[in-house]
Amino acid sequence: MNSDLINTENKSRNRIYKGIPAAPGYVIGPVFVYQKEQIEIFPSVSLDIDYELNALEFAIERSKKELKKVVDLSKQKLNERITGIFEAHLLILEDENLLSAIRDKIQNQRHSAEYAVETEFNQYLNLMRQSNDPAMLERANDIEDIKSRIIRNIQRKRWESKFKQSVIVVAKNLTPADTILFTRNDVLAFVSEMGGLTSHTAILARALNIPAVVGIHGISKELKNDETIIVDGFEGLIISNPDEETLNDYKIKIQKYLERKKKYEELRNIPCKTKDNHRVTLLANIDFLDEIPFAISSGAEGVGLYRSENLFFQKGTFPTEAEQVEAYLDLAEKFYPHTVTIRTFDLGGDKIFLEEGYEENNPFLGWRGIRLLLDMPDVLKTQFRAILISSTYRNLRVMIPMVSSLEEIIKAKEVFEEAKKELRSAGIKFDEKIKFGIMVEIPSIVYCLKEASKYIDFISVGTNDLTQYLLAVDRGNEKVFNSYQEFHPALIRVLRQITKELHKTKVEISICGEIASNLKAVSLLLGLGYNVLSVSEYLLPEIKKLILNIKLNDCKKLAVKCLQATSQNEIINLINDFYKKSKGENNESI
Amino acid sequence: MIEKEVTILNRAGLHTRPAATLVKLASKYKSDFYIIQDNLVVNGKSIIGVMTLCAEQGSKLKLRFEGEDEEEAAKEIVEYFNRGFDEL
Numbered sequence: 001m002n003s004d005l006i007n008t009e010n011k012s013r014n015r016i017y018k019g020i021p022a023a024p025g026y027v028i029g030p031v032f033v034y035q036k037e038q039i040e041i042f043p044s045v046s047l048d049i050d051y052e053l054n055a056l057e058f059a060i061e062r063s064k065k066e067l068k069k070v071v072d073l074s075k076q077k078l079n080e081r082i083t084g085i086f087e088a089h090l091l092i093l094e095d096e097n098l099l100s101a102i103r104d105k106i107q108n109q110r111h112s113a114e115y116a117v118e119t120e121f122n123q124y125l126n127l128m129r130q131s132n133d134p135a136m137l138e139r140a141n142d143i144e145d146i147k148s149r150i151i152r153n154i155q156r157k158r159w160e161s162k163f164k165q166s167v168i169v170v171a172k173n174l175t176p177a178d179t180i181l182f183t184r185n186d187v188l189a190f191v192s193e194m195g196g197l198t199s200h201t202a203i204l205a206r207a208l209n210i211p212a213v214v215g216i217h218g219i220s221k222e223l224k225n226d227e228t229i230i231v232d233g234f235e236g237l238i239i240s241n242p243d244e245e246t247l248n249d250y251k252i253k254i255q256k257y258l259e260r261k262k263k264y265e266e267l268r269n270i271p272c273k274t275k276d277n278h279r280v281t282l283l284a285n286i287d288f289l290d291e292i293p294f295a296i297s298s299g300a301e302g303v304g305l306y307r308s309e310n311l312f313f314q315k316g317t318f319p320t321e322a323e324q325v326e327a328y329l330d331l332a333e334k335f336y337p338h339t340v341t342i343r344t345f346d347l348g349g350d351k352i353f354l355e356e357g358y359e360e361n362n363p364f365l366g367w368r369g370i371r372l373l374l375d376m377p378d379v380l381k382t383q384f385r386a387i388l389i390s391s392t393y394r395n396l397r398v399m400i401p402m403v404s405s406l407e408e409i410i411k412a413k414e415v416f417e418e419a420k421k422e423l424r425s426a427g428i429k430f431d432e433k434i435k436f437g438i439m440v441e442i443p444s445i446v447y448c449l450k451e452a453s454k455y456i457d458f459i460s461v462g463t464n465d466l467t468q469y470l471l472a473v474d475r476g477n478e479k480v481f482n483s484y485q486e487f488h489p490a491l492i493r494v495l496r497q498i499t500k501e502l503h504k505t506k507v508e509i510s511i512c513g514e515i516a517s518n519l520k521a522v523s524l525l526l527g528l529g530y531n532v533l534s535v536s537e538y539l540l541p542e543i544k545k546l547i548l549n550i551k552l553n554d555c556k557k558l559a560v561k562c563l564q565a566t567s568q569n570e571i572i573n574l575i576n577d578f579y580k581k582s583k584g585e586n587n588e589s590i
Numbered sequence: 591m592i593e594k595e596v597t598i599l600n601r602a603g604l605h606t607r608p609a610a611t612l613v614k615l616a617s618k619y620k621s622d623f624y625i626i627q628d629n630l631v632v633n634g635k636s637i638i639g640v641m642t643l644c645a646e647q648g649s650k651l652k653l654r655f656e657g658e659d660e661e662e663a664a665k666e667i668v669e670y671f672n673r674g675f676d677e678l
Contacts, residue, residue: 081607088610088637095613097636127630127642136644139606143638394601433601433647 014239014246017216021236021334022195022202024296025211026254028230028247029188031223032167034178036159039151044112052106052113059113059153064093066149070177077183078207085142085176085200092146114154121147132429134392138199145175161185168231172220176200183208189231191238193219197333197393213238234293234334261297267541268299270548278552280526282544283341283534285512289327292334295537299544302338304460304534305399305512306331308383309345318345318379324386332393339395341460341534343439344383346401348372364474369402369439374411384419391431398434399460404442409455437508441465446494449501456507460534461498463513467491485568486515492528492562492571499529510534519543520579523550524571527559550582592655592664599674603646608675613637615667621657623667634667 046052067090074083092098098120105116121143128140152159161178166186171178173194179201182190187210195201195214205212211233223229223240230239230250239246272280283304284295295303311319311327319327331340348368360366373380387398400412416436423430437458440446443466449459468475468484470491475484485491495511502509510532515521517535522543525533535543558578565571598604604612616623616634623634625643632639634653645651653671655664670676 084607084610088606088641091610091613091637095637095639097633098638121638124638124642128644131644133644133646135603135605139641142606143641 013241014243015222015241017219017222017238017240019191019213019216019219019236019238020195020197020202021233022197022199022214023190023205023208023210023212023233024293024334025189025209025233026231026250026257027168027189027211027233028228028242028250028254029166029168030226031170031229032163033220033223033225034161034169034171034174035220036172037157039148039155041114041118041151044115045110046106046112047110049107049110052111052116053103055154056102056106056113056117059117059150060093060099062153063146063149064090066153067093067146067177070180073180073183077180078204082204082207086180089142089146089177092143093150114151117147117150117154134196138196141173141194142176142200145177149177168229170220170223174201176204179204179208183210189213189233191216191219191223191231193217197336257293257297260294264297264299264541267544268297270544272299272301272544272547274526274547274550274552274555276551276553278526279531280547281510281532282540282547283510283512283532284537284540285517285534286331286537289330291537292331295540296334298537298540300338300537300540302335302395303331303340304510304532306340306342307346308342309347312345312347318382321382321386321389324383325389328387328390328396332390332396336393336395339397341397341399341437341458342387343399343401343460344370344373344380344387346439364468370400370408370412371402371404373400374408374415377415380412380415381419381422384416385423388419388423388430388434389428391434392429394431394433396431396434397437397458399437399439399458401439401462402442402465403438403440404444406448406452406455409438409452413455435508440498441469441513443470443494446498446501449498449507450505453502453505453507458508458510459498459502461495461509461511461513461530463491463495463511463515466494466513470494486518487521487568487571487575489562489565489567489571492524492559492565495525495528495530496559496563508532517543519546520575522546523555523558523578523582524562524575526550526552527555527557527562546582554578592660594653594655594664594668596651596653596668596671598645598647598649598651599672600677601647602677603649604640604643604651604675606641608670608677609640609643610637611675612640612667612670615670616663619655619657619659619663621655621660621663623663624654624656626652626654 071083071086071090074086102116102120105111105120106113125140125143128136161181163185166188168189168191169182169187170191174190174192190205190210190212192214193216202212202214211231213231213233213236230242272282281301283302284300285305286295286303287307287310328342346369387396390396403409435457437456439462440459441462471488473480473484511525511530512534516525516533517539519542561574562571613635625632625634627643632642634640
């Protein structure tokens with residue numbers, strides 16, 4: 001009895017494994033451990049050349065048939081891009097250069113068919129594996145899979161990839177072909193030991209909307225068939241032996257997630273375009289990392305603004321390089337392949353900055369944003385380093401806040417270049433082509449944008465600060481709050497000026513202030529030439545719905561009218577009318 | 591024989607899909623087609639060969655065409671590189 005008790009206690013203990021979140025979603029379900037037989041090839045000499053040649057031809061033909069099945073499934077379930085990868089694999093089986101070299105080994109060196117395939121493929125694989133580019137190593141894995149396929153077919157063996165119940169597939173290594181073949185069954189999730197975020201398997205799982213966690217060493221030996229586990233595709237967690245509390249937590253998480261997802265689902269995969277076919281990109285603003293799952297399921301095509309100062313507030317002081325890397329990598333991984341814009345710490349002003357005894361008369365006109373960071377070059381450099389170190393997926397961008405002059409851009413870029421130099425000399429890899437941008441939220445920089453375009457790759461317009469600096473109104477001050485006019489004619493004109501200044505430059509423009517999340521303002525922004533909006537995740541589906549229902553041409557007409565308006569009221573009336581009309585059309589179409 | 595230098599323009603580099611397209615384009619011609627990167631020479635009509643090239647954005651490659659229709663082959667293939675593998 002005693003031992004039973006101990007057992008129950010042991011049973012109720014969660015075992016948590018941390019891996020890489022490759023595809024989002026939560027799942028609770030039974031395990032199916034997928035084991036492939038290891039193929040061992042020994043150097044061998046064959047006396048029967050014809051037998052070996054026939055075995056090779058048979059295996060090539062059978063492998064082609066198998067891969068064609070994969071291509072067909074991919075065509076049904078996935079997009080052209082991914083199907084293209086499988087088609088390329090099929091081409092390898094038709095590569096005359098390769099096949100004749102293999103035949104030559106059989107004929108002239110008397111290799112057995114499998115040994116000839118093994119040695120010929122390995123020449124290429126060895127070359128690929130010399131690279132330290134993850135994409136190249138990934139390609140090597142794909143080709144290894146083709147090699148194994150041919151050898152298995154020479155040995156006339158088959159692998160089983162069909163089963164009856166709904167399961168979580170756990171494997172040492174899942175090749176893209178395995179992954180797609182499994183979808184003929186009801187797969188709840190994929191878990192594998194090998195693979196990273198950029199692995200073709202991860203890309204496939206995301207495209208198939210199946211949660212996946214990869215990169216957990218030894219997991220296929222740890223888990224048993226039919227045991228119940230939790231797969232957390234957002235955090236990259238596997239929980240085996242979950243206790244009641246954890247199960248309940250996850251059941252609630254799943255329920256919440258499904259409710260939201262249902263609301264978002266219908267819209268999520270529809271491309272965001274106006275009725276007259278102009279593409280609009282909707283990005284998410286992110287404050288805290290736990291918003292990521294919701295931003296992803298809302299259909300955000302990346303993060304337009306990550307407010308990194310929240311790391312400072314959570315800790316009460318500046319986070320270390322390692323702490324920052326952890327946060328930025330998390331964003332980069334979870335949003336991959338979409339882009340994430342990390343804004344360096346925006347401290348000071350209304351965001352309390354802790355330095356004992358330090359006070360300012362005019363904090364909004366004082367030591368804040370990039371001014372503060374340039375006075376603390378070590379802090380700025382550490383942050384730049386952390387962003388660079390996290391940039392290896394090539395989907396991060398860096399942005400500096402509160403820029404008022406060209407000099408600030410130039411100085412900040414000097415620090416940025418120093419950070420790069422340090423990493424280069426330490427042999428640390430980063431995205432050499434990482435984009436550098438600025439927030440446009442101080443009126444002075446609006447009139448220097450043409451010159452600034454030489455130094456920057458993108459801008460993001462922050463309308464909240466832009467409005468308060470343009471109108472000289474503290475939006476936190478109740479007494480003057482009424483003078484803070486979100487739709488002041490001057491603001492609309494400045495927004496137009498920004499797009500004009502950058503016309504014919506390569507600088508990308510997005511807008512991330514509250515105005516972009518305002519349903520009624522969206523048409524006006526599109527009309528003014530903004531087609532990348534970074535908004536609150538929970539409003540994103542609504543904004544998308546609206547965009548699908550309006551014409552850019554009409555938005556432009558609205559913008560022209562608003563640019564001529566002389567009061568905020570006039571503008572509000574114009575956009576309200578427009579909004580009602582577009583909603584009305586919406587009702588008709590339903 | 592024609593030799594041309596090309597630069598990889600698209601962000602993703604010479605990945606699997608463009609590699610397959612390259613091989614398909616090259617196979618339409620009788621001429622031999624080789625791609626040279628540093629000391630590595632691969633047969634441009636062999637998909638597995640082309641896939642061993644590690645050519646990211648900005649890398650420079652030398653293309654060599656040799657045969658009766660080398661001019662046509664060079665024209666079409668160089669154009670494909672210059673279009674950034676249609677991924678720009």
